[in-house]
Amino acid sequence: MLFAHGSGSSRHSPRNRQVAAGLQDAGYGTLLLDLLTEAEERIDARTRALRFDVRLLAGRLTDAADWLGGPEGARGMRLAAFGASTGAAAALMTAADRPELIGAVISRGGRPDLAGDALDRVRAPTLLIVGGADRQVLELNREAAARLATEHEIAVIPGATHLFPEEGALELVIDRSIDWLARWLPRPE
Numbered sequence: 001m002l003f004a005h006g007s008g009s010s011r012h013s014p015r016n017r018q019v020a021a022g023l024q025d026a027g028y029g030t031l032l033l034d035l036l037t038e039a040e041e042r043i044d045a046r047t048r049a050l051r052f053d054v055r056l057l058a059g060r061l062t063d064a065a066d067w068l069g070g071p072e073g074a075r076g077m078r079l080a081a082f083g084a085s086t087g088a089a090a091a092l093m094t095a096a097d098r099p100e101l102i103g104a105v106i107s108r109g110g111r112p113d114l115a116g117d118a119l120d121r122v123r124a125p126t127l128l129i130v131g132g133a134d135r136q137v138l139e140l141n142r143e144a145a146a147r148l149a150t151e152h153e154i155a156v157i158p159g160a161t162h163l164f165p166e167e168g169a170l171e172l173v174i175d176r177s178i179d180w181l182a183r184w185l186p187r188p189e
Helices: 012-027 038-047 054-068 086-095 112-121 135-145 169-184
Strands: 003-005 031-033 079-084 102-108 126-131 152-159
Touching: 003 012, 003 054, 003 086, 012 031, 012 079, 031 054, 054 079, 054 086, 054 112, 079 086, 079 126, 079 169, 086 102, 086 112, 102 152, 102 169, 112 135, 126 135, 126 169, 135 152, 152 169
Parallel strands: 003 031, 003 079, 079 102, 102 126, 126 152
Antiparallel strands: none
């Protein structure tokens, strides 16, 4: 599972680490990535421009998928891409560009709409998890889902806001993610 965070987050985010730990406990390997360098993070902290450069983010996530799928990685294994916020657009773009590598996509509070034309090319089954109280992002997810020609589902976490800080919300995200992975990328026995 490749984790791509977005908007001002990092691989050190407690939310990302909690979800990754839950997936690890269920037997899935995870790789949390920072898609911006430290210097780029400093620029982005001032300008907020790079976090929305989804082509840059997707290119770096795709490079990581290529590495994982290559001789030094998990060659022959299908990967899942997990994106939060703008990282969801990067995950979808990577799935569109590497259908032979990416076997499932999960978005948590994501902005799949930012994937643009890539949405039409995604073949990996896609789970869009959105907080029920995150009305604007929920609507953007519904619009993006209407463009997906692959198996997809919108999972609404009741009462949750954008970052899922509500008690039990991230646990529900983890449970839905594990169910999706078990359905589309079952672990070898």
